[in-house]
Amino acid sequence: SQQGEEDPQALSIQEGENATMNCSYKTSINNLQWYRQNSGRGLVHLILIRSNEREKHSGRLRVTLDTSKKSSSLLITASRAADTASYFCATEDNYGQNFVFGPGTRLSVLP
Amino acid sequence: EPEVTQTPSHQVTQMGQEVILRCVPISNHLYFYWYRQILGQKVEFLVSFYNNEISEKSEIFDDQFSVERPDGSNFTLKIRSTKLEDSAMYFCASMGDGYTFGSGTRLTVV
Numbered sequence: 001s002q003q004g005e006e007d008p009q010a011l012s013i014q015e016g017e018n019a020t021m022n023c024s025y026k027t028s029i030n031n032l033q034w035y036r037q038n039s040g041r042g043l044v045h046l047i048l049i050r051s052n053e054r055e056k057h058s059g060r061l062r063v064t065l066d067t068s069k070k071s072s073s074l075l076i077t078a079s080r081a082a083d084t085a086s087y088f089c090a091t092e093d094n095y096g097q098n099f100v101f102g103p104g105t106r107l108s109v110l111p
Numbered sequence: 112e113p114e115v116t117q118t119p120s121h122q123v124t125q126m127g128q129e130v131i132l133r134c135v136p137i138s139n140h141l142y143f144y145w146y147r148q149i150l151g152q153k154v155e156f157l158v159s160f161y162n163n164e165i166s167e168k169s170e171i172f173d174d175q176f177s178v179e180r181p182d183g184s185n186f187t188l189k190i191r192s193t194k195l196e197d198s199a200m201y202f203c204a205s206m207g208d209g210y211t212f213g214s215g216t217r218l219t220v221v
Contacts, residue, residue: 035154042144043204
């Protein structure tokens with residue numbers, strides 16, 4: 001079974017609101033990455049957070065990592081309709097042997 | 112729950128050899144993708160495939176690479192004359208209502 005598990009599976013919010021998506025995993029990791037799924041090229045890399053980091057920002061994105069709880073969250077602030085997409089977390093284990101995607105959260109931002 | 116299946120899970124090949132990575136997408140999906148992930152780095156898009164042809168490809172996807180859907184179920188990535196730097200995890204994904212990844216093939220070129 002896949003290690004990264006996102007919740008919620010689907011999220012619907014109004015434009016301007018914040019969206020929070022969570023990811024849980026089971027084993028020790030080297031890093032955790034968040035991706036957005038666009039059509040055409042599919043995945044777009046958003047943020048990589050290493051196991052010794054707790055928080056990272058990129059524009060309107062904020063990612064946190066709690067290794068004691070084996071969980072991460074992706075916060076999108078001031079959401080826009082263009083943020084509508086599926087968001088995936090992926091974990092790389094300590095040995096670099098496994099890189100696993102979760103099933104994703106489908107975000108809908110309503111105008 | 113439907114899965115995207117990739118085989119083999121791990122392949123070791125000598126530099127200069129050709130490899131074929133295989134994927135069985137979810138049967139009613141129409142869009143197919145290949146990605147690679149070099150150890151410790153982010154996942155990189157290689158190619159997308161729709162209606163039996165390439166719809167988009169990245170600058171990585173040069174003449175060394177080709178994709179095929181030979182029999183309506185398999186979706187293959189061929190790498191000709193492999194180089195050491197081709198060593199990576201290769202992920203297949205398919206998209207229908209949702210977007211599903213395979214578990215990847217780890218390619219090691221020695």
